Amino acid sequence: MYSFQALQILIFLIPGFIAAVILDALVVRMEKKELGKIIEALIFSMIIYTIYSSISGKSPISLSKIEGSTTLFYDSKSFLWLALLSLFIPLLLSFFITNDLHMKLARKLRITRKTARASVWFDVFSDLDKHIIINFENGRRIYGWPMYHSTKPENPYIFLFNPAWIQEDEFVDLNIEGILITPEQKIESIEFLKK
Structure with missing residues (x-):
């Protein structure tokens, strides 16, 4: 029953x-x-x-x-x-x-300040469709379009489309389709460019 x-x-x-x-x-x-x-x-x-x-x-x-x-x-x-x-x-x-x-x-109605997304990392990458510069802890910098990205900053995976290394304020084109940045590469900060 x-x-x-x-x-x-x-x-x-x-x-x-x-x-x-x-x-x-x-x-x-x-x-x-x-x-x-x-x-x-x-x-x-x-x-x-x-x-x-x-x-x-x-x-x-x-x-x-x-x-x-x-x-x-x-x-x-x-x-x-x-x-x-x-x-x-x-x-x-x-x-x-x-x-x-x-x-x-x-x-807008001032009911909350939260978003629907899982993290600020995900919010920023979802809302800002812009080229970025990734600054690594070892001093290296890379420029590109963040075509794909992880949803959490604990595992910062970013696929940069059409990437270029930045050396002494000069762009060095890698002449590749893209590069996958993994957590092992220790990101210090990410700049979102205006143009």
């Missing part, structure tokens, strides 16, 4: 789990523990079921009493709509989170 009820609860949470997995695939977020993932799936499920019920005017799940026990019945046609909502909602959230739109509004 209890295993059947657990299965019904799991089926109820499936749209939320699908939405959470899609959002995790699209957005860089902090790792959640198991309880956090279940709570997030529950929240997504409630949002998905609420939107579905508001639009369709019916519930995808109905309760029925048969011989003294309550049973859940699922409308099979609603599963397609629930699946579409499970895809659409995380896509929309991903757009807002990636572009920091919801937090920009909250900052």
